Amino acid sequence: MTTDPAAEPALIDHAHPLLAALAPLLSRTNAVLIAPDRVTESDVPLLWEGETIAGVRLPGLPAESPVEAVGDLGRLLEDLATELGAPLCDLPRPQKQRAVRLLEERGAFTYRKSAETVAEALKVSRFTVYNYLNRDRG
Numbered sequence: 467m468t469t470d471p472a473a474e475p476a477l478i479d480h481a482h483p484l485l486a487a488l489a490p491l492l493s494r495t496n497a498v499l500i501a502p503d504r505v506t507e508s509d510v511p512l513l514w515e516g517e518t519i520a521g522v523r524l525p526g527l528p529a530e531s532p533v534e535a536v537g538d539l540g541r542l543l544e545d546l547a548t549e550l551g552a553p554l555c556d557l558p559r560p561q562k563q564r565a566v567r568l569l570e571e572r573g574a575f576t577y578r579k580s581a582e583t584v585a586e587a588l589k590v591s592r593f594t595v596y597n598y599l600n601r602d603r604g
Contacts, residue, residue, distance in 0.1 A: 498523040555589040566598040
């Protein structure tokens with residue numbers, strides 16, 4: 467069975483010269499790279515020779531409403547799964563640790579009850595998420 471490449475989400479080529487050059491800036495500003503097929507009107511498209519190669523999603527202030535926060539956090543989780551190329555719950559432990567580190571860099575843990583939401587997405591305990599966070603911070 468063959469799959470239609472247009473039906474699959476585009477992956478981000480982090481080795482692309484433009485994306486590699488922007489990586490330090492994105493890290494310092496907690497901005498997130500978005501696959502070209504996931505760029506929305508509120509994102510900044512990155513064009514290279516007339517083609518959108520990715521987008522930048524700038525961080526917003528944490529939402530006051532828990533419902534809005536779950537929506538924003540849910541979007542971060544979805545985008546990360548796309549970036550890593552697999553559902554977060556299917557990742558091996560080292561990749562889950564990396565996912566938690568990336569989520570922290572992108573401000574995911576500023577949302578209310580975010581550790582619980584991330585734990586659910588990774589299919590690990592909240593305690594495990596805190597262990598991953600403390601491991602990276604220590």
